[in-house]
Amino acid sequence: MKILDRYILKSFITTFATVFIILFFIFILQGVWLFIAELAGKDLGVWLVIKFLLFYSPKMIPLVLPLSILLASIMTFGSFAENYEFAAMKSSGISLGRAMRGLTIFIISLSIVAFIFANNVIPKAEYKFVNLRKNIIQRQPAMAIAAGQFNAIGDDFNIKVNKKDGEKGEQLTGVTIHKRKKGEEYATIIKAERGLLTSSESSNLLQLELFDGYYYEELKTKNVRDEKKMPFAKSTFSKQIMNIDLSMLNKNNMDEEQISQTNSMLNISELNYTLDSLQNSYTKETQSIHDNIVKRTTNTLSREISTSERDLSNLEKERDTLKKDKNNLLSLLTTSKKQRILDIATNNTTSNITIIKNSKAAQNERMKNINNHWLAFFEKFVIAYACILMFFIGAPLGAIIRKGGIGLPIVFAVIIFIIFHFINTFGKKLAQENGIPPFLGSWMSSFVLTPLAILLTYRATNDIGMINMDSIIHQITKPFQKLFKLKSNEE
Structure with a gap:
């Protein structure tokens, strides 16, 4: 590898790694925000939260990787052009195509790795992630009871508590329970001032002790008049023990996976x-x-x-x-x-x-x-192609606009990626409804942006500028410069 190739590759990888880490962290925070209700207030251990985020993070790669390549390409080649490094290369007889050769090999290799990752790692991580979410609720039902909202426990119970106390949140205050079996119209409602939740990993029963409460049950009668006279039966209690059958829930443990696979797995x-x-x-x-x-x-x-x-x-x-x-x-x-x-x-x-x-x-x-399933099939190939596509959009675009740093390149990168992501989402939704073939729905965004990549690469390698960014920026800032000059003259 020649010195020039090493220099370009080093500059690109440094920028790419920085951008990738920042964007990956942002998308992970978005995931935390989406699942905050499942993580917050349930006394989950640190390792369990780490596993949750670890299994969630691989699905972010198809979004982060193309955007990182696009932004890093614009920033790297824009910086080269802005600092007249491309001019020095051209004066030495090195064209833009020759300068991109080493990076092209690197991007193709990266796209192959992305395909392997999408085909092997992401399905397994998705499988683990879905099972972990399921098992957090099923294996440890006490964690599924969040204060201030109704929580479904099993098939028949909905439990709401005003406050949770104790080392494991087993002491409950202000308990409201709706008990309704499948297919039944009427429910039994239980309210208690206090409750104590106990469970054992070896037992299929979740024991709930209720103190100082009452329950009422809606009565079903054939006569409407009788129903109006006696709509429900009410009874009070000082202590009541409820056993909730969790035999169907506790069949799987934290490392056992018994959920049916989906197309993403x-x-x-x-x-x-x-x-x-x-x-x-x-x-x-x-x-x-x-x-x-x-x-x-x-x-x-x-x-x-x-x-x-x-x-x-x-x-x-x-x-x-x-x-x-x-x-x-x-x-x-x-x-x-x-x-x-x-x-x-x-x-x-x-x-x-x-x-x-x-x-x-x-x-x-x-x-x-x-x-x-067809969309999931084609998506693994689209991820690999998107890496190459974004490079051949970003690299020539950076050379054309001649702006490095994090200002203008971010604007172009975000606009292009939003177009790509919007068309991709639109195509998938249309294909799901059988409006277009799944192949076209998956590849629609690539088909739309590929001509742009070809055009930009052609004009950049032939040193044909598309737009004069300096002139545009000057025209935009010209009214503000006149305004500031006018104010200074008045003073």
Whole structure:
């Protein structure tokens, strides 16, 4: 490697590392803000919080890495141009394309690493992250009770406490419990002044001792008048022990993973296998819906159109007529039979419309699931390509605008990345709703910005400036300079 290549590579990597760390820290803080309700006030250990952020952080790489490459490219090459280093290179016979050669190899290598990271590390981290969130609540239910809000514990209980005390938050003040089983309309409401929460890792029961409270239960009666007279039954207690069954929750521990995988938790080979299964299932279900509707209609009409009311001799006599005029088929039926068939046809059509609507909604959900898997599949390649794309936008743009530092480059980087991210999000949403193919939805942002990268690279390597930034900045600041000069003259 020549001295020039080492110098350019060192300058870029230094800037890139600094930008990457800063942006990564900002995006992690955003994640903490999103999940603050799950972390705050639940007495989680430091190691558990670190694991939470550690498993969350890999999913930020697809956002941070392209933006870091874009910003570092603009800053590095803008600084070279601003300090006339590119002019010195060109005077020595070194073109911009030659100066970018070493960095191009580095960026391609980085994109390959990004692809491997997206295919192997991010799915595993996402899997661990989702399971950790689930297990924080399920394995240690006391942590799931945050003061001042209702917390779902199990399937039947919603618990709210005004205040938590004690070393592990086991002492509760101002307890309100809504107990309602699945499918039941009426609930039992329990209020207590104090409560004590005890649980054991070896037990499937969460024991809640309540003190000085009352409960009332809504009564279900057939007579509306009786319901108005006695809408609920109320009782008081000095102490009551409630056992909440957590057998379904405690089946998994903090290191055991029993949650079903989603598209973001699969690598390419797993996505290929899953997509094949989902597509086959979708095709079979579509054919099954079609066959059921046809079979249902045929069977219904065949049962009603019968020849039991006419003997065979009458049918033999009318056969020749029917061969000549098939429209006379209804003449074989009585008026009541015709009315009966009309009613059945109407009901059958209405029923089929309902079945088709419900089946269509179910098939749309299946198609959304398939599209999401395709988007996850293509996204792993888009991440790698985005690294190369952002470099070939940022490097020539920095050479053209001739501004380094953190001022103007940040403005351009943010604008370009917002356009990229907006188009990417728009394309994915459109593909999820089956508006466009998932391939186009995933690659839409790349397709839109690739011509810009080609144009910028062409004009920068051929020393064709697109805009005169010095002139633009001078025109923007000119009115302010006149204003300040006018004020100074008045003084």
